[in-house]
Structure formats: C-alpha cells, structure tokens
Amino acid sequence: MANIQSLDPSASPLDYYGWELRRQREAHGLKQGQLGEIIFCTGSLIGQIETTKKVPTRDFSERVDAALGTDGVFSRLAGLVLRSQLPPWFQPYAEMEAKAAYISTYQAQLVYGLLQTEEYARAVLATSKPDDLDGLLAARMERQRILEREQPPLAWAVLDEAVLHRPVGGTDVMRRQLARLLEFITHRWIRIQVLPLSAGEHPGLAGSFTVLRFDDHPDIFYTEDMMSGHMTANAESIREASLHYAHLQAAALSVGDSAALIACVMEERYGDPPEQGAVA
Structure with a gap:
C-alpha cells in the first residue's frame, strides 16, 4: 500500500490545498489517475500537489473546480497558495500592492514585476537559484492578476533606459519583453515612461x-x-519619495516618446526573429 503523507491543513496554505484536494477527490470516489484523466494531467502530478511537492497553478485549480464541482474553492485557494510562495520579506508588500489604488514606481535595473513577461520573470528569478523556481514564477505571475480587474490600480512606471538594454534572458526574451511593454501603451490604467541615459544625474541614482x-x-x-524589502508609511519619507518621483517623471521622455524609444531599441538591439527557413 502506498505511503500516504499525513498533512496538517493548518500548517500552510499549500498544506491546506493538498489536504482539501485529496479530501474532495476521495469524496468523489476518484483515484489520482482518474482525476488526472478528467483534468488532462498525470496522476503523479495530482499526488505531488496533494503532498505539497508541487505548487498548483491557477489553471490547474480552475480545472479541478470544474471537474469536482467545487464552486471556485480551489481557484480561490490558489491565490493564497501562490502568494505564500513569495519570499517572506516580500509578502507584506505584495499584499499592499494588491490593495493599492495608485502605484508609482521607478525601476533602475529591471522591468517592474507587474509588467514582466513569464520568460523575463523566469530569467530574473533564476539568478537567485531558488529551490522551487516554478512556484516562485507562478507567484509572480499571480501578482499580475490585479491588472486584470474591472478597475485595476493606476500604475505609472518610470524605467531607466538601461533596463531596455540589459539583455535579461537573451535576445528573444528581451524582444518579447519590450513588445509587451508596447502593448501597455494602449492600456487605460498603465503609463510607462523611459528615463533616458542623457538625463545624467537624477534623484533615482540611489x-x-x-x-x-x-x-x-x-x-x-x-x-x-539584495536580502530584504523595506516598507514605511512615514509621512516625511513619503513626501521625499514623491518629490523625487516628480523630478524623475519630469526628466523622463513623454509616454509617446518613450514608446518610440522602446520600439527603436527593440528593433536595433534585439531585431526581428528570423523568417522560418531563412539561411544565415
């Protein structure tokens, strides 16, 4: 007989998810392989999720809800599970980010997490060699769901031009990442400006x-x-940061000119993908 891991559903959101998945599956009289066939995955994956060896994705959770008629239980749990996969020091920020009405961010090194493609995010997260890259990546993609709300936060991102030139993940990944940034140009709730290298010294150098x-x-x-996040509601800090951000916005290119620069860098630095069958 297989050794069935005994889970404590109160230990973590992931443990509760695995415990509830096994409970619901058994209540429907299904073996792991049978449920896997219904939702188009392997029984092994079902077992790994039930024993917390794998983190469930939102797509997996939605398919389980449909198969077991659980009225969105697992889809709702997925948000808690994925957020719990974020580094402990980052979780408080992620919770506040999800509640924000307005997000103003200056990014000197990387594309802001909410605007990253999955490939770009994977390359960024892999640099720290995490034990569960897939779980961490799924958690980052889950953060982006706030942009899909009926009324998402108004997000304004100022990106240093260096972000566009840093080939994170390689040429193909960067080309698709910059294309993704251009898609946001028509988004009602998102604005992207690029701070050009020609701006010289500026308040964001820190x-x-x-x-x-x-x-x-x-x-x-x-x-x-490198090791932790720092969050404060100190009024003086907010005032100083807001002043710095205003200066950065003023020094940055307009939204339209920023889009033109992004498109130019994408074409000149990362090029178009070769046509199928083309000979180098």
Missing part, C-alpha cells in the same frame, strides 16, 4: 523605489536590497 497610494490607508514607500 536605486529603485515604489510609492503605493490607497483610498483608505496611508501611503507606503517601498525599497528593497
């Missing part, structure tokens, strides 16, 4: 930072270093 504003909560100023 590093990336983000200011979150809320309808019913004090503003929050957030920065992070």
